[in-house]
Amino acid sequence: MTDRAEADAALIARYLRGEMAAFEDLMRAHEDRVFAVCLRMLRDRESALDATQETFITVFRKADRFAGRSAFSTWLYRVAVNTCYDHARRTRRHLAEPLPEGNDPADQAAGDEFGAVELRPDLQAALAALPDEFRAAVILADVQGLALQTVAEALGVPVGTVKSRVFRGRRLLAEALGNLQTPSDTPSGERHE
Amino acid sequence: MNSFDPELLAALAEGSLSPAAAAALEARIATNPAALAELGIQRKALAFIRSATAPRLQDEERTALRAAIATQLGLTPDAVPRRAPRRRVAWGAIAVSASALAAIIALAPVVGLLGDRGGDDAATVANEATTLDGDAARDAGPLGAEPPAPEASDDTVPLLSTAAGAQESATTTLATAFAEADRTKIADDLTLLRADPEGLQVVVVPTDETTPCLQEAVAYLGNDTLAWFPYPYPPEEQGAMVATIEYAVFVLGDTSDGTAILVAFAPDDCATPIPVP
Numbered sequence: 233m234t235d236r237a238e239a240d241a242a243l244i245a246r247y248l249r250g251e252m253a254a255f256e257d258l259m260r261a262h263e264d265r266v267f268a269v270c271l272r273m274l275r276d277r278e279s280a281l282d283a284t285q286e287t288f289i290t291v292f293r294k295a296d297r298f299a300g301r302s303a304f305s306t307w308l309y310r311v312a313v314n315t316c317y318d319h320a321r322r323t324r325r326h327l328a329e330p331l332p333e334g335n336d337p338a339d340q341a342a343g344d345e346f347g348a349v350e351l352r353p354d355l356q357a358a359l360a361a362l363p364d365e366f367r368a369a370v371i372l373a374d375v376q377g378l379a380l381q382t383v384a385e386a387l388g389v390p391v392g393t394v395k396s397r398v399f400r401g402r403r404l405l406a407e408a409l410g411n412l413q414t415p416s417d418t419p420s421g422e423r424h425e
Numbered sequence: 426m427n428s429f430d431p432e433l434l435a436a437l438a439e440g441s442l443s444p445a446a447a448a449a450l451e452a453r454i455a456t457n458p459a460a461l462a463e464l465g466i467q468r469k470a471l472a473f474i475r476s477a478t479a480p481r482l483q484d485e486e487r488t489a490l491r492a493a494i495a496t497q498l499g500l501t502p503d504a505v506p507r508r509a510p511r512r513r514v515a516w517g518a519i520a521v522s523a524s525a526l527a528a529i530i531a532l533a534p535v536v537g538l539l540g541d542r543g544g545d546d547a548a549t550v551a552n553e554a555t556t557l558d559g560d561a562a563r564d565a566g567p568l569g570a571e572p573p574a575p576e577a578s579d580d581t582v583p584l585l586s587t588a589a590g591a592q593e594s595a596t597t598t599l600a601t602a603f604a605e606a607d608r609t610k611i612a613d614d615l616t617l618l619r620a621d622p623e624g625l626q627v628v629v630v631p632t633d634e635t636t637p638c639l640q641e642a643v644a645y646l647g648n649d650t651l652a653w654f655p656y657p658y659p660p661e662e663q664g665a666m667v668a669t670i671e672y673a674v675f676v677l678g679d680t681s682d683g684t685a686i687l688v689a690f691a692p693d694d695c696a697t698p699i700p701v702p
Contacts (some may be wrong), residue, residue, distance in 0.1 A: 252500060259491050267490075268480045285490055289497045355473050374474045376437070399435045402470035403463075409473060 236261070240304035244295050259288065262305060265376065266312045272371045274323070275360055285321050287312040301331035302385060309378070313368050320364055358408035366401035373398045395414035429460035438467035 240261070245255035266287055271280035290311050298304065359367055365387075372383040374395065380398075384391040437450050454460035482490065547637050 245662050253669060255495065255498075256491070259494070263487065263490065264479070267482050271480045274439070281486060281490060285493055285497075288490075288494045292494070301558045314473065355477055358473070370474070374471060375477065395432045399431045399467070402435070402467050402474075404439075405470040405473070406466040 234303070236305065237303040241300045243301070244298055244304060247292070248296055255292070258304075262308055262326050263288070265305075266308060269309065269312050269371060269376060270319075272356075272359060272375060273313070273364075273367060274319055275356060276323075279323065279342070283312065283315045286315050304381070306382050306385045307383070309372060309376075310388065313372070313386060316365055316368075354409060358405050361408040362401055362404050366397050366404060369394050369397035370401040370405065376400070400404050427456060429454055429463065431463070434460060434585050436465055438464055438471055 240258065242262075243254045243258050247258065263284065266285045268278055270283040270287070271277060272281050274283060287308065291308055298307065310349070353359065362370065368387060369383060372378045372386060373380060378386070380391050380394050382396075384394045387395075433450055434454075437447055442450065454464065552659070584700075
């Protein structure tokens with residue numbers, strides 16, 4: 233078990249004993265990563281905040297059933313991804329509905345999600361083009377830098393499936409990026425471990 | 426067929442092979458244009474991905490998020506929720522397109538609360554989260570004092586309450602592993618999914634050797650050009666969860682009579698299909 237996993241297990245125990253500080257520590261340790269996953273999955277900051285909120289509420293409510301036999305973060309990612317799946321499904325249905333009054337897609341402010349996302353628009357659009365399962369695998373493995381075994385546990389699929397999804401996801405991503413310029417002049421990216 | 430191992434190429438692209446293994450693989454594919462092209466694709470995608478910076482919460486978002494969560498959990502009564510998550514959209518609200526029904530779709534639930542796959546539990550936990558209605562009073566309670574639901578199994582992370590039959594042995598068929606109400610709910614839900622083929626098409630992926638119940642699905646449906654995706658079975662909007670199920674969805678091509686075939690397999694033995702009219 234990693235130091236982080238051990239620390240999380242201890243924090244969960246403290247949280248269950250009623251220590252508010254443990255709640256704050258767990259949030260501090262994981263909220264940015266969960267939000268990052270949700271934002272990349274959903275592309276919309278407000279939706280990502282919703283999904284992040286739902287994820288943590290779910291996890292804290294079920295904290296008493298966390299047995300500590302796998303990393304807390306793995307469970308957290310698992311809940312986050314499934315919450316995002318659910319949001320994405322709902323969003324796809326909303327897309328078939330008329331836009332609310334005042335939401336003009338030509339409005340720059342209304343469509344200014346890419347800047348907030350902090351991902352390059354071309355990459356974000358390419359990620360969005362991936363099927364959910366591929367996107368989740370690529371985001372967790374390549375963007376978040378999680379180990380394949382962790383991704384497999386988080387997604388609830390075998391490691392082989394993760395490898396396949398990552399491989400094919402990258403290929404689809406490259407196809408979606410098409411003739412875009414290579415990122416030779418871009419800064420090095422942050423890579424979580 | 427590829428004349429190279431995609432997984433090895435992916436590992437080479439991401440730099441996770443040992444120097445010796447990487448050198449050996451590079452030498453082996455040096456005269457393989459297809460492999461070199463694939464390696465280039467993988468590296469290009471990775472380069473773009475790694476060029477991205479990690480998004481972070483803004484300070485006010487962080488504060489509001491913690492306050493909202495704490496309020497929902499009853500930890501800080503004075504905190505103001507950022508806002509309640511939206512409620513789940515009911516399947517029944519989805520318009521049924523007559524033309525869309527021409528698609529032939531077969532669905533199979535394959536992953537329940539499997540005895541050795543604790544991570545699956547979180548799928549339903551996640552779905553349960555989406556049903557939150559922002560009623561802090563209902564959710565409030567002593568810190569960590571939520572009554573524990575029955576343990577699902579000896580999972581890695583046993584989190585959920587389960588259907589009555591979900592704790593049956595691994596060899597139990599779906600006919601006995603889930604209550605009749607669950608079977609009816611599965612059928613109803615799959616029927617609604619069938620009415621949303623466009624949504625399915627967005628998320629389905631081709632089958633591969635890891636697809637659960639694939640052999641049985643091929644045999645049952647008489648078609649080997651299937652696609653699938655694991656679909657979390659939505660819990661009830663209110664009250665306790667009644668089941669923890671994920672579907673594997675098999676999608677067939679169009680047929681002449683335009684009928685849809687839906688079938689749900691027992692997750693443990695893939696031998697007991699639930700036909701959906």
